[in-house]
Amino acid sequence: GGSGDGVSSGAGTATTSTSAAVTTSEATTSTSEATTTTTEAPTTTTTAAPVDPTTVAEEGALRSGSVGSRTKAIQVALEEQGYDPGEPDGKFGTKTTQAVWAFQALNGVPKDGIVGPETEAAILAKPAQQMLRPALGPTHVEVDLTRQVLIVWRDGAVKLITHVSTGSGVAYCEDTDYGPNCGDAVTPVGVFQFGRRVDGWREAPLGRLYNPVYFHEGYAVHGASSVPDHPASHGCVRIPMGIAAYFPSLVDTGETIEVFRS
Secondary structure: OHHHHHHHHHHHHHHHHHHHHHHHHHHHHHHHHHHHHHHHHHHHHHHHOOOHHHHHHOOOOEOOOOEOHHHHHHHHHHHHOOEOOOOOOOEOOHHHHHHHHHHHHHOOOOOOOOEOHHHHHHHHOOOOOOOOOHHHOOOEEEEEOOOOEEEEEEOOEEEEEEEOEOEOOOEEEEEEOOEEEEEEOOOOOEEEEOOOEOOOEEEEOOEEEEEEEEEEOOEEEEEEOOOOOOOOEOOOEEEEHHHHOOHHHHOOOOOEEEEEOO
């Protein structure tokens, strides 16, 4: 019994010492935290104060990843011309790249998605877009397969210009839930009218379509997660997801759409 008490007593003493050590350690930690706080304050100030990071990021050509006032000016100018570069927040992302592709394709500038001196000057000049198919009347949609662009006209005014990705032209043969589906990935050329539409996602035999608006048999203008800078679809007209969210509201059922090569 006594032996046990001795161990207990010794343990108690050790615990007290440890507590003291912990307290000291905590004090040290506290001091360390105070130091950390002091260190963080200047860091925050240093980051927030200068505009240098923005300037450095925007030297030379603007491209995906650029941030700053020049990028914002490009976004605002594109938006004013009917393109959709996304929120004009000065951040050059995928939406801005796709809008630049469309602008370059329509204005004879090499289509690389980069805003070099020539593209920047052209965008800021805000050239007036001309109807490619004026014979269709003041309200219609144009899809230029050569330049991979779609233009929505309403009462003679541009409502939207967007980059698209159409039929790749490659033969395909895929197993689907409906059996083998084979054909050539070609977007039909001609004058059509918009017909049925589906809200949200539609599971089609050859893939998922977002907010599809059909214009000829199973061919539609629809949103897709992949809209590269070249023809890549099975034949539909792919548009960026952000644009597909509101595209159906821009066109009426029965409205004319012409798909052509320029």
